[in-house]
Amino acid sequence: MPKRYPPEVREKALRLVLERLDEFESPYAAAKVIGPLVDVHYETLRVWVKKAMTEGSRPGKESAGGLAAAEREELAKLRKEVRDLKQANEILKLASAFFARELDPRHR
Incomplete structure (x- = not known):
């Protein structure tokens, strides 16, 4: 029997995936990583993301701010x-700090 998720969980999970989608190769990869973090099966999350992307909107927002x-x-x-x-x-910044320390005559 399929697990029913509350609307808040669905919106939170979708928002997380859609906000970080550009960090992953595909919506599947994003769902695979983020799903366990929000206690949603990755395949369920992938279906939600696919549906949200085809609708062209983000959860809780009006069609991505009219863009x-x-x-x-x-x-x-x-x-x-x-x-x-x-x-x-x-x-x-880290590299320049490292080399500045190396070139400092007091460092030797």
């Missing part, structure tokens, strides 16, 4: 780029 599909896609791409650039900046 067209191309705009949503570009926004997701830009958010991913920003996240990658922030990560690269952190790596560069």
Whole structure:
């Protein structure tokens, strides 16, 4: 017998997957990772995500703030780029601190 999930659980799980979808290869991969975290079977979550994506809306929001599909896609791409650039900046900060310590004559 299928397990019934409360609407709050469904909305929370969907929101988590849709917000982090660009971090995964596919909706299936996202559901596989996030499903156990919210105590929802990954296949059930994948079906919910697929349905939400075909409807073009996000749970609890009005059609993604009125953005067209191309705009949503570009926004997701830009958010991913920003996240990658922030990560690269952190790596560069750590590397510059490391090399500054190595070149410091008091360090030897």
